[in-house]
Amino acid sequence: MDDFGRLLGERIRSFRKRKGLSQEELAHRATFSTSFISDIERGIKSPTMESMYKISTALDISLEELFIKFQPIKKTPEGELVDSIIRKVNNLPMKELQSVNSILELLVNFRAR
Incomplete structure (x- = not known):
């Protein structure tokens, strides 16, 4: 998968861990299989907008938060x-x-x- 899919998966994993959820718990809340969540987090599968909405709802975050990226910091x-x-x-x-x-x-x- 492309860099976008990999980065999106990393952000989902990061939010999931911050919330203290396992992949199984997130999958249950979002009504997906654990393997589907795992594949998204590893950048293997690309979620649809509907899937991203379900995941963001299960994580109690907005869709926008999934796409916010840190601004690059000058290399000082x-x-x-x-x-x-x-x-x-x-x-x-x-x-x-x-x-x-x-x-x-x-x-x-x-x-x-």
């Missing part, structure tokens, strides 16, 4: 560090993302004093 030392942070937190479950966010808020608030 700061940009490289931001890229590194994003890669590290990208597939964390929601609970862990909330913890990371709380820690970042504490750091930002402390620095603002």
